[in-house]
Amino acid sequence: MSMTAADFVTLDEQWSTHNYHPLPVVIAAAEGAWVTDVDGRRYLDFLAGYSALNFGHRHPALVAAAVEQLGRVTLTSRAFHHDQLGLFCRELAELTGTEMVLPMNSGAEAVESALKVARKWAYQVKGVPDGAAEIIVAGSNFHGRTTTIISFSTDDTARAGFGPYTPGFRVVKYGDTQALADAITPRTAAVLVEPVQGEAGVLTPPTGYLREVRQLCTDNDVLLIADEIQSGLGRTGTLFACEHDGVTADLYTLGKALGGGILPVSAVVGRRDVLGVLQPGEHGSTFGGNPLACAVGRAVLELLRSGDYLARSASLGTHLHARLGSLVGHGVAEVRGRGLWAGVEIAPGGLTAREVSEELMRRGVLCKETHDTTLRVAPPLMISRADLDLGVDTITEVLAR
Numbered sequence: 001m002s003m004t005a006a007d008f009v010t011l012d013e014q015w016s017t018h019n020y021h022p023l024p025v026v027i028a029a030a031e032g033a034w035v036t037d038v039d040g041r042r043y044l045d046f047l048a049g050y051s052a053l054n055f056g057h058r059h060p061a062l063v064a065a066a067v068e069q070l071g072r073v074t075l076t077s078r079a080f081h082h083d084q085l086g087l088f089c090r091e092l093a094e095l096t097g098t099e100m101v102l103p104m105n106s107g108a109e110a111v112e113s114a115l116k117v118a119r120k121w122a123y124q125v126k127g128v129p130d131g132a133a134e135i136i137v138a139g140s141n142f143h144g145r146t147t148t149i150i151s152f153s154t155d156d157t158a159r160a161g162f163g164p165y166t167p168g169f170r171v172v173k174y175g176d177t178q179a180l181a182d183a184i185t186p187r188t189a190a191v192l193v194e195p196v197q198g199e200a201g202v203l204t205p206p207t208g209y210l211r212e213v214r215q216l217c218t219d220n221d222v223l224l225i226a227d228e229i230q231s232g233l234g235r236t237g238t239l240f241a242c243e244h245d246g247v248t249a250d251l252y253t254l255g256k257a258l259g260g261g262i263l264p265v266s267a268v269v270g271r272r273d274v275l276g277v278l279q280p281g282e283h284g285s286t287f288g289g290n291p292l293a294c295a296v297g298r299a300v301l302e303l304l305r306s307g308d309y310l311a312r313s314a315s316l317g318t319h320l321h322a323r324l325g326s327l328v329g330h331g332v333a334e335v336r337g338r339g340l341w342a343g344v345e346i347a348p349g350g351l352t353a354r355e356v357s358e359e360l361m362r363r364g365v366l367c368k369e370t371h372d373t374t375l376r377v378a379p380p381l382m383i384s385r386a387d388l389d390l391g392v393d394t395i396t397e398v399l400a401r
């Protein structure tokens, strides 16, 4: 007897921890913007692995790079050099206009690494008394799941029950420059911010906010760390979401799409005088910067270098937002975001975002709620206009009232 979709769901529930609440679809194969479940039913992927799949599933150039590298060498540890690391780091620095790269694996590790670097920089360069550095973060942030990162989360689900918490962080309201100005002290090492808050519901800050944050950081000798793990690498129509405000950060965290949807690849990129504080033995990762990750990452960078994906995201994003915007007042309260990224706020009195996600799934479109009332729409950047329209048509059918 072959296993049914229900069998796979039961298996997951019995044997894997219950830290997720997935939609009851069991994916067995995928290509481009489409996935196929164990019963052979096809669905349009309108979530793209929260931007980990910006280039779609199994992009041929990315799979080819992985296969080629699998046939040569996959892991060396950083005890030895290999022939992909330096090339990956140079290509990433060149594309992002930065000077140095710290390769890691998951997004949370990149954020952790940036926090460590910022603290060390504060003690060694800025002259903050040892152990006293403060890092300012924004309310409703999402930066990952490690104990330090959840210490400064304002989401009780992510934080409660996991203490004691790491000290050294101050939380100020997202979008509020006065609150940030008031929180900066001579001990402030860095401000960590998402240019667009994805997990919070694709929240875009008020116009001018990021520029003012940049100015406050510059004026007070404070590092600006932009977490572009979800917003970066083309999602908003530019390489970095910060570019929309003409802002350059001192450090950027990257992840998700950097691994091409094939394996976890993350990095901190930024200023040489900041990342340069790390000395041998002070930080590391067994898998960070491994040959396979670097080879896939290099193929990702090559796709981005053409500019085609950024241009697609910008132009299809304008189309997406025009179409979703027309639903406001018809079952939709608000649409936020930029590029191929939208937080669709469901009007009160309608279905919950979870129910909408389930109904979309039944109609062949995979999307996911974030919080109770927001639908997060983030199709792969390679999606065709026809497929994009198909997905939006389905959302319209489910939401329009």
Ligand SMILES: *Cc1c(COP(=O)(O)O)cnc(C)c1O
Pocket (backbone or CB within 6 Å): 050, 105, 106, 107, 108, 109, 111, 142, 143, 144, 145, 194, 198, 199, 227, 228, 229, 230, 231, 255, 256
């Ligand atoms: C997903 C995400 C992270 C964490 O990445 P993981 O790979 O899940 O650890 C950090 N910051 C932002 C903005 C994210 O969207």
